[in-house]
Amino acid sequence: MTPIRSNTETIPLHWSLLKQGEASALESLYRLYANALYNYGSKFSADQDLIKECIQEVFVAIWTRRAQLGDPQNVKNYLFKAFRLSVFKKANLLQKQVSYEETEHYPFQASLNIEEEMITAENNAALKERLEITLNKLSARQREAIFLKFYEAQSYEEIAEIMNITVKGAYKVMGRAIDALRDLLSKEDFFLILMLFSIKTDHFS
Template sequence: MSGEEDSTYWEQFRRGDQQAFSAIYFAHYNSLYYYGLKICGNTDTVKDTIHELFFRLWNNRENAGDVKSVRFYLLKALKRDLVRRLDRDKKRITLHALSAEVDIEFSPEDLLVQTEADDAQKKLFADLLNTLPKRQKEALYLKYYEDLSNDEIAEMMSMNYQSVANLLQRGLKTLRDNIKMWLLASFLYHYYA
């Protein structure tokens, strides 16, 4: 769904249009679900939190304001709701620590590699991503998997724009360096084997 369609549906939803609300739900559910799994890993908790989020949205639609990006709004709301739920349930670390550092784990299935890389290469790349610090992983996930802008990531992670830009730059540099090291080691291994 394009941003323009999102905005149109959002306005219709605010006026009580159930079909528009349903379109928003179905357009964003998968993205919310996978992001929620990155935060807490419990499928039932994520599903319940998403449903509660949409239930609350529908019940408060008259008070819903204008949003620049529906996707960003929903991702941020889901993160906030999951953090509150996890804190309340005492199943994970404290609210402050979780809101500061969401530990996103990448799997080979997450990777949207356009080339025909084999499973070993996908696993290697996922492993390299998982070596990054938590905040770098979260920033990269939000940028390249959720297609959020640096401003949206900054708001989502309670940081300023420059800090997000630095996180992304350091994360990509570390990935490049690690890939170079792996390629060199692989070359040397095959050359001397």
């Protein structure tokens, strides 16, 4: 699913109306962000029902707690953070763990969509396989930071908020990820993956 970029001028209105009890505002927020949340969730788990359940839980919780809601600076970030927490809690419950505790060891599958214009079709599959094998050698935290930065166009401040780390930590995670890619890839493949990341960022600018 392709993430939907929202019209930032309309989001405060939707949020305000939701807090006032307008069910149509909740529906509008769902339409704006459900695809992006599903895409994010699919990196954590292949269980489609679990992902959909977590998305539903986030929006049900928002509606139930609407009278106590504040005004987040970035609604998408708020939803991503709440959804991420829901996914981790759900995974822990399924594994029969009593308490929720995030660790470095959680699943997050990275994938690439390589534009055909950049490389001939016969080499596309081989290149994608090489790059994805390398990405999956990174830590889950590094893969998630790369996804948020280059596929969701999040700033380092936003990545830190979603992943519940400091801004300095977000820079450190990303820096280590890029360093690892540089060490693991050939110069040609490393240059190409940076080009792909740049293209992804430009698509959202």
